[in-house]
Amino acid sequence: xxxxxKNYTYLIFENPKLIEPYLIHKIGLNQHQIIYYxxxxxxxxxxxxxxxxxxxxxxxxxxxxxxxxxILEVPHIAHFLEVHKTWLETMDQAKDPFYTLAERTVIDQxxxxxxxxxxxxxxxxxxxxxxxxxxxxxxxxLDPYTLMIIKNKFERNQRLNQLLNQLYGEKNEN
Amino acid sequence: xxKKMKIKHIYIEEKILNHTNTQExxxxxxxxxxxxxxxxxxLFNRHQQNFMAQKARQSLILAACTQDYYYxxxxxxxxxxxxxxxxxxxxxxxxxxxxxxxxxSIYNCGHFLIFVNNDAIIEQIETNLxxxxxxxxxxxxxxxxxxxxxxxxxxIPSWLALAGHYQNLTLEVKTKSPHFTxxxxxxxxxxxxxxxxxxxxxxxxxxxxxxxxxxxxxxxKALKIGATVRLSLEPLIPSExxxxxxxxxxxxxxxxxxxSKVDSINVGGFRISAQQxxxxxxxxxxxxxxxxxxxxxxxxxxxxxxxxxxxxxxxALEQDQKxxxxxxxxx
Numbered sequence: 397x398x399x400x401x402k403n404y405t406y407l408i409f410e411n412p413k414l415i416e417p418y419l420i421h422k423i424g425l426n427q428h429q430i431i432y433y434x435x436x437x438x439x440x441x442x443x444x445x446x447x448x449x450x451x452x453x454x455x456x457x458x459x460x461x462x463x464x465x466x467i468l469e470v471p472h473i474a475h476f477l478e479v480h481k482t483w484l485e486t487m488d489q490a491k492d493p494f495y496t497l498a499e500r501t502v503i504d505q506x507x508x509x510x511x512x513x514x515x516x517x518x519x520x521x522x523x524x525x526x527x528x529x530x531x532x533x534x535x536x537x538l539d540p541y542t543l544m545i546i547k548n549k550f551e552r553n554q555r556l557n558q559l560l561n562q563l564y565g566e567k568n569e570n
Numbered sequence: 571x572x573k574k575m576k577i578k579h580i581y582i583e584e585k586i587l588n589h590t591n592t593q594e595x596x597x598x599x600x601x602x603x604x605x606x607x608x609x610x611x612x613l614f615n616r617h618q619q620n621f622m623a624q625k626a627r628q629s630l631i632l633a634a635c636t637q638d639y640y641y642x643x644x645x646x647x648x649x650x651x652x653x654x655x656x657x658x659x660x661x662x663x664x665x666x667x668x669x670x671x672x673x674x675s676i677y678n679c680g681h682f683l684i685f686v687n688n689d690a691i692i693e694q695i696e697t698n699l700x701x702x703x704x705x706x707x708x709x710x711x712x713x714x715x716x717x718x719x720x721x722x723x724x725x726i727p728s729w730l731a732l733a734g735h736y737q738n739l740t741l742e743v744k745t746k747s748p749h750f751t752x753x754x755x756x757x758x759x760x761x762x763x764x765x766x767x768x769x770x771x772x773x774x775x776x777x778x779x780x781x782x783x784x785x786x787x788x789x790x791k792a793l794k795i796g797a798t799v800r801l802s803l804e805p806l807i808p809s810e811x812x813x814x815x816x817x818x819x820x821x822x823x824x825x826x827x828x829x830s831k832v833d834s835i836n837v838g839g840f841r842i843s844a845q846q847x848x849x850x851x852x853x854x855x856x857x858x859x860x861x862x863x864x865x866x867x868x869x870x871x872x873x874x875x876x877x878x879x880x881x882x883x884x885x886a887l888e889q890d891q892k893x894x895x896x897x898x899x900x901x
Contacts, residue, residue, distance in 0.1 A: 421579065422605050433605065433613055435620070436579060437627045444603050461618035494856045522860065529861035530810075564863050565810075 397473055398457060402488045405460050408476070409447065409469040417476050420467035422446040430455060435462040438487060441480075442468070494525075499534045505542040510559075511552055520556065523563035530565065537562055572598055572722045574778065575665055579629040581607045581681075586634045591686035591723065595632060598722055602630070609633075614662070614679045621853045624680030625667060635659075635685035639694035643709065646841050646870055648899045650834075652707035652740070656699060660685050660725060661714035666746065667777035669858040670805050673713060675846035682714075688725040692732055700736050709742040717762070718747035718780075726752075733757040744802060746776075748784035750791040756798075761833060763800040764789050768819040771807055775858055786826050798833045803883065804899070805840035808862045808875040813882050820886035830893050837883050838899035839876035847871040876900075 399406040409420075419442040423432050427450065436444075447469055457465070466487070470476040477484070495503065503524055507517055527534050541559060546552045580602045586592050587606065596604070607613060610633035643655040662683040663673055674680070685691060699706055710716055710729060720726045726743075733741045734757040744763045756762075767775075769782045780788075792799050801823065809815050829835075840859065842850065844866060850857070863874045873879070880900060887896055 421603060422607075431608070431612065433581070433607070435624065435629075437620075437623045446605070461620065462616065463620040463623050523863075525856055526861050526863065529856070529858055 398454070399477075401484065402490075404464055404466045404487055405457070407457055407465060407467045408473055409449070409467075410471070410473050411469050412471055414469065414471040417442050417468055417470035417480070418445045418447075419443070420445065420447045420469060423467055424448045425452045425455070425458075426450065430458055432458045432465075432467075433462060434465045434467050437463055441483065445469075495528065495534075499524075499528070499538075502535050502538040502542055506538045506559075509542055509544050509546065510555055511546050512556065516552075516556055519560065523560045527563040527565075532563070532565065534563075572719065575599075575628075575630075577602050577628065577630045577682075579603045579605060581605045581610070581613055581629060581631045583607055583610055583633045586632060586686050589634075589686050591688065591725075592632050594724065595630075595684065595686070595722060599630070607631075610683060614677070614681070614683060617678060619678050619680070621674050621677065621680040625663075625674070626680075628663075628665065629681045631681050631683040632686055633683060634687045635691055639691050640699065640708070643707075643712075644843075646843065647709075647712075648836050648838060648897055650707065650740075650836075650897060652705060654699075654702070654704060655707045655709075657709040657712045658691060658695065659713050660688055660691055660710065660723075661716055661719070664714045665719070666715060666779045668779065669775045669777070669854075670807065670840050672842050672846055672850070674853045675842065675849040684723060688723070688728060692728055696732070696736075700739060703738050705738050705740065706736075707740045707742065709744065711742075711744045715745050715747065717743050717745040718749070720751075721749075730756050730760060733760045742800075746779050746785060748780035748788055750788040750797070752792075752795065752797065755796040758798050761798045761800050762792050763802045763836075765802045765804065766823065767803070767805075767807070768809075768815050770815055771809060774809075775807055786823070789827055789832075793828065793831045799831070800833050801827070801835045803835060804838035806838070806873075806876065806879040806883065807840060807859065808873055808879060812875065812879060816879065816882045817886045820883065824890070829890050832894060834895040834897060835887065835890070836897040836899065837880065837887075839872055839879060841870040841872050841899075843869070844871055 397408045399408060419440055421436060421444045507520065512520055524534060544555060546555065577599050580599055582592060582604060584606050610631050613631060640656045640658040643649065643657050649655045663677060663680060665682060717726060729741060733739055737759065739759055741760045742763055743760060744765060746765050764785050766782060766785060772779060772782055789799055864871050865874045880898060884898065
């Protein structure tokens with residue numbers, strides 16, 4: 397069974413002979429035509445083992461990045477999904493984003509009002525990262541720029557340079 | 571350092587499973603899951619890996635080096651006047667998590683790899699590089715802190731023996747180690763180069779590394795037994811109060827280390843090729859190093875403030891220039 401969730405794809409094999417579920421850290425398929433090592437970069441409550449599967453047709457699943465594929469062998473799939481519901485939910489939790497929602501909104505709005513070109517947008521985004529890393533009040537700095545009316549390229553370039561200096565704190569740099 | 575490693579998975583190449591060094595290393599990680607692999611490249615070189623996620627939860631790969639035993643060093647490295655400047659990788663990746671580390675820009679994988687056939691690497695270097703009697707500068711810990719993990723591998727004695735045997739060889743062991751456990755004076759042509767930065771910079775940019783004071787303690791132990799020591803002040807990273815921080819840093823070093831006993835000091839900024847920077851940003855876009863603006867020069871990407879930082883250090887080290895060799899890396 398293949399189960400696609402938000403952060404991971406689960407490939408779950410059912411084996412009624414088992415008495416408990418196993419997380420698979422190595423899988424050999426079709427007599428070793430494919431050997432796949434899922435990256436186990438998360439906490440889990442299971443025992444681990446390698447698995448050999450003699451015939452497996454859906455080989456495209458092994459194109460999944462190794463940190464996004466979770467392979468399990470369980471006695472009963474429906475029972476497993478029910479019992480380990482909480483663990484599966486934990487696995488789906490989103491990581492903290494770099495920007496707050498308010499910051500992301502003012503960044504996007506500033507790009508629009510300043511009418512930045514693609515290259516200028518890259519420059520601006522880099523400066524926003526720098527300001528955030530130096531714990532500057534990003535939303536407060538950008539707020540006035542979201543209301544500006546830019547009439548021409550000269551004005552845009554001038555405003556952008558002024559903003560970049562502010563975001564990099566150029567005067568305080570050294 | 572080894573005690574701090576929380577390794578949960580160890581991938582072991584089948585062919586080195588019974589190698590003495592493999593067995594010795596495994597003794598340190600009895601609880602870890604052991605997974606047998608055919609070739610480390612099946613893991614280490616595969617595409618679509620998440621370097622940063624792997625780095626945050628490192629596994630260990632034990633393998634044999636069977637090709638590319640050594641490389642010519644990049645022009646972005648200080649060569650100390652040596653024309654034949656090479657480096658070798660007995661380990662790839664590092665347990666430390668320094669935000670400025672360029673390894674994320676060159677490797678697909680963030681797991682920690684050790685080539686257990688250290689002696690074979692030494693043999694290749696003897697056969698191919700040391701056969702030429704001209705001076706050879708060989709860095710053995712560019713892509714990992716080889717020395718800090720010697721309690722895990724015990725590889726250092728073989729390298730010291732090699733250096734003792736070849737006078738044309740200068741061996742550089744770059745480290746942030748808090749320990750110096752050698753009790754006999756190592757050969758003079760082995761340079762133990764400690765990477766040092768102000769503690770406030772270490773706190774911000776070097777996760778899991780030993781403190782400045784612990785590194786200084788190790789340096790003084792090394793100097794006490796007559797080891798050749800270099801103070802490697804790089805990569806200089808700007809800060810809100812760079813002048814004060816770096817001036818105080820040099821002053822503290824001078825107070826705690828007898829500069830007249832150190833072999834040399836080298837100073838350099840953060841520098842990386844444009845292509846490497848592209849990879850770096852892709853893998854770690856919000857790394858603390860991006861807090862300051864960069865400039866692209868003809869060959870590298872550097873901090874805009876690099877010249878200012880170098881001037882600060884030059885001024886702070888002015889009084890030491892007569893008694894100590896000081897190398898400044900600038901384009």
